[in-house]
Amino acid sequence: QQQVKQSPQSLIVQKGGISIINCAYENTAFDYFPWYQQFPGKGPALLIAIRPDVSEKKEGRFTISFNKSAKQFSLHIMDSQPGDSATYFCAASNGETSGSRLTFGEGTQLTVNP
């Protein structure tokens, strides 16, 4: 019940296109859903996060869509750029019962072709 499933495993997009990465969770107690971006040899960097009281959050070219009833959330990257090529991880946590430890998805390797 602690799993977070992420898809696709890899994604290739042309420059200027939209990248979409999906995640699904099982634990209904999760109440915080961040997305992290990781470049090779680096640590994950927080990109954007959402709580389940809103259905969408946008920051620049990055948007999280959240569907509480379906227990799914997704990351949309608009106008994708080659510099966006990285591995993206969704995650979930529940501060009250799990001490806010993050449960991560398996990751999506995004390649944006010029």
Add this chain to the structure above:
Amino acid sequence: NAGVMQNPRHLVRRRGQEARLRCSPMKGHSHVYWYRQLPEEGLKFMVYLQKENIIDESGMPKERFSAEFPKEGPSILRIQQVVRGDSAAYFCASSPSWETQYFGPGTRLLVL
């Protein structure tokens, strides 16, 4: 305004040796988390600490692994008698509260 610092960045150990990984949280952050990332996999939670206290160690292997966050100094993840399966990237994250976690650059451990 330094971020989370980890050292060493790379560590090579032979089987049976001890590995000691250090993490200095961001200034003002009193929550520290350790995660492990195996090659081509996502990050797995290991342990959550606050100053001088282990809050949640449910992700930590029962043997050979230990963690501490003393009143003074960095948090330390210690792996005794390392085996090849311990080869991974170990990330530390810090947080000012229970929510947003900021990750360090990681320590890449290679066990020969």
